[in-house]
Each structure stands twice: as structure tokens, then as C-alpha cells.
Amino acid sequence: MKRGDMDGIRFFQDFxxxxxxxxxxxxxxxEHGLHVRSRWEGNESVCIFEPRPYHTAVPGFVYGGLIASLVDCHSTGTASAAAFRAEGRELGTDPPRRFVTASLHVDYLKPTPMGVPLLLRSTVEEVRPRKVVVVTTVLAGTVEVARGRVVAVLMPDSFLPAAP
Amino acid sequence: MKRGDMDGIRFFQDFxxxxxxxxxxxxxxxEHGLHVRSRWEGNESVCIFEPRPYHTAVPGFVYGGLIASLVDCHSTGTASAAAFRAEGRELGTDPPRRFVTASLHVDYLKPTPMGVPLLLRSTVEEVRPRKVVVVTTVLAGTVEVARGRVVAVLMPDSFLPAAP
Incomplete structure (x- = not known):
């Protein structure tokens, strides 16, 4: 499945x-980045990503650092969306709720084959105003290849660019 | 400091x-990769990496997924070198000892500023024939910005490319 705004879908990161x-x-x-994109599917958030040919570990298998990066960004995106949901607000309304990663844990369960789109499927374990915990399973086809857990915290003001 | 084989240093990954x-x-x-390179410094292993301008999280700060990737590869490299040391063998002798990541944990302690080379400094917490645990601190200048812990396991034969 091609990622993007097919079917008019807008992703968390678009906001x-x-x-x-x-x-x-x-x-x-x-322009150099991975462009991770996440959306709700009921109470779960999902992300599909197709590793590029150079995202290899050993030939034929996907680089674990890429999987960690996908879990990281998909989880902070999910944290943001969960915060909006908890506040009963639409994505894109003010003020923004952007989260950063306090801790990232990934268990690699199986070698991840190249050439298969990866599906990340996450549940929100905890939502507080300044802290959200997101648990993720990573699937290659029907095979669970990794599990992730991210503790995301509301972005500190020191991260925000100064006004121009 | 420029990475590479200055001063004739050969890194774990060169073997x-x-x-x-x-x-x-x-x-x-x-050719697209990060080229993480690690070496011993006494009983610690070290890695220096200069994030590229596009390895950003929000402007001015380094992307956490990059830090996770550095911790990952530096730790599996350290695991390999620790296995050779434990066997009393020189790097590059047969058989190879290549490790993969079973679990990766990163705690992000502070925002990591761009424009400063990152130093990863690791200790080997445990060495067994098929399992090595590596604990890492990530420094930006003198500031500890992250801590990592990787459980690395000897690469399964299924990862090895078939003979041509």
C-alpha cells in the first residue's frame, strides 16, 4: 500500500x-527523512513503512535502528494524537501538543525480512497531560518481528524555536 | 575530530x-549508511559521530532515532570485540563473531544539541558465548544526553548469506 494522502487521509504528522x-x-x-506517518484505526494507531533497499542489516534483513526510529516517531505521533483526543480537541487546533521521547525500548523478536511493508500497530497505555506511554507491535506481513514501548513527554519549551 | 582511519586506527567494524x-x-x-565506527579505549569502547544537518528532531536538536541507531551499532560492534577478547583472539581471525540486537533501550536525558560531535562510551556488563550486554553513555561535549543498554546475541546462522 502506498503511503501518502491517498483517500484523503491526513496523518497525525500532517498537523x-x-x-x-x-x-x-x-x-x-x-527532505532527507523517513516521513513516518501515523493514523488512528479505532483505538489503535497504525503506520505503514516500506524500508528502502539500503536500510539493511545483513543482506535480506531490515536494519534494527530503522525499526527503532519508526517506533520512536510513530509513538510520539501517537502520543500527540492521544493528547488531543484526551482533551476532546481536533488535531491541528491550538495549542499544539508535540511530544518527545523520554525512553525507547525495542525487543527484536525475529529477523525482519526486506521487501515487505512493515506495519506498526500501537495502543496507548497511559495518557497524562505531560506523559503518554505507547506500546507497539511491528509486523512484517503476519509475523510479529519486534515490540516497542515508548514513554513520551510533552515537548519542553526549550525545544521550541525562538520567534523569528 | 575526523573519523576514519587517521593515525592508522582500525575500528571494530573494519574487521x-x-x-x-x-x-x-x-x-x-x-554507501548510504551512517558508518558507525568503534574502538577500545582501555576497558571501554568509544565511538565518535557527527550528526549531519538533516539528522534533526526539531531545529537545533539531534534526532533521537539517530541516537538509538548509534547506540545499537556501537553496542553490537562492542559485543563482537568483547567476544574476541574473551576468546583471547585478535579481531579479524576466524571464525567471525557478529552480534545482533535482541533488545535496545535508550533513556533520553536531555535535548541533544546539533553541531557538537557525539561521544559514545560503553562498558561491557556481561559476556557469554552467545550473549553480551553493553551499557552506553552518550555525551555531547561534557553533557550526558542519553544512556543506552543493549542485549546483543550471536548472529543466528539464518542471517548469514548463502554461499554464492
Whole structure:
């Protein structure tokens, strides 16, 4: 499945303010980046990503650091969306709720084959105003290849770019 | 400090067999990759990495997924070197000892500023024939910005490319 805004879908990351959309993992404005995109599917959030041929570990298998990066950005995106949900607000309304990673844990269960789109499927374990915990399973086809757990915290003001 | 083989230093990853040197994070033969390089400094292993301008999280700060990738590859490299040490063998002798990541944990302590080379400094917490645990601190200048812990396991035969 091609990622993008097919079917008019808008992803969590499409609502990040421009100044916060530069991330290598998920920023729509980072031309070198991975462009991780996440959306709700009921109470779960999902992300599909097709590793590029050079995202290899040993030939034929996907690089674990890429999987960690996908878990990271998909989880902070999910944290943001969960915060909006908890506040009963639509994505993109003010004020923004952008989260950063306090801790990232990934268990690699099986070698991840190249050439298969990866599906990340996450549940929100905890939502507080300044802290969200997201648990993720990573699937290659029907095979669970990794599990992730991210503790995301509301972005500190020191991260925000100074006004121009 | 420029990375590479200045001063004739050879890094752990320089000794990986060609077939196992394709990794996006640390493979010397991956032209798109990060080229993580690690070496001993006494009983610690160290790695210096300069994030590229596009390895950003929000402007001015380094992408956490990059830090996770550095911790990952530096730790599996350290695991390999620790296995050779434990066997009393020189790097590059047969058989190779290449490790993969079973679990990766990173705690992000502070925002990591761009424009400063990152130093990873690791200790080997446990060495067994098929399992090595590596604990890492990540420094930006003198500031500890992250801590990592990797459980690395000896690469399963299923990862090895079939003979041509």
C-alpha cells in the first residue's frame, strides 16, 4: 500500500506546525527523512513503512535502528494524537501538543525480512497531560518481528524555536 | 575530530567480513549508511559521530532515532570485540563473531544539541558465548544526553548469506 494522502487521509504528522515538522523520522518538511506517518484505526494507531533497499542489516534483513526510529516517531505521533483526543480537541487546533521521547525500548523478536511493508500497530497505555506511554507491535506481513514501548513527554519549551 | 582511519586506527567494524559489512548503521560497504565506527579505549569502547544537518528532531536538536541507531551499532560492534577478547583472539581471525540486537533501550536525558560531535562510551556488563550486554553513555561535549543498554546475541546462522 502506498503511503501518502491517498483517500484523503491526513496523518497525525500532517498537523504538526511547520516549525515542528523538520524531524528526520517524521517531519514532512525534512527532505532527507523517513516521513513516518501515523493514523488512528479505532483505538489503535497504525503506520505503514516500506524500508528502502539500503536500510539493511545483513543482506535480506531490515536494519534494527530503522525499526527503532519508526517506533520512536510513530509513538510520539501517537502520543500527540492521544493528547488531543484526551482533551476532546481536533488535531491541528491550538495549542499544539508535540511530544518527545523520554525512553525507547525495542525487543527484536525475529529477523525482519526486506521487501515487505512493515506495519506498526500501537495502543496507548497511559495518557497524562505531560506523559503518554505507547506500546507497539511491528509486523512484517503476519509475523510479529519486534515490540516497542515508548514513554513520551510533552515537548519542553526549550525545544521550541525562538520567534523569528 | 575526523573519523576514519587517521593515525592508522582500525575500528571494530573494519574487521567485519564483507558479507556482514552492509549494515545501514555500521557497514563500511553501505554507501548510504551512517558508518558507525568503534574502538577500545582501555576497558571501554568509544565511538565518535557527527550528526549531519538533516539528522534533526526539531531545529537545533539531534534526532533521537539517530541516537538509538548509534547506540545499537556501537553496542553490537562492542559485543563482537568483547567476544574476541574473551576468546583471547585478535579481531579479524576466524571464525567471525557478529552480534545482533535482541533488545535496545535508550533513556533520553536531555535535548541533544546539533553541531557538537557525539561521544559514545560503553562498558561491557556481561559476556557469554552467545550473549553480551553493553551499557552506553552518550555525551555531547561534557553533557550526558542519553544512556543506552543493549542485549546483543550471536548472529543466528539464518542471517548469514548463502554461499554464492
Amino acid at each position: 504538526y506546525p511547520d516549525a515542528l515538522a523538520q524531524c528526520y523520522g517524521c517531519g514532512r518538511l525534512n | 567485519y567480513p564483507d558479507a556482514l559489512a552492509q549494515c545501514y548503521g555500521c557497514g563500511r560497504l553501505n
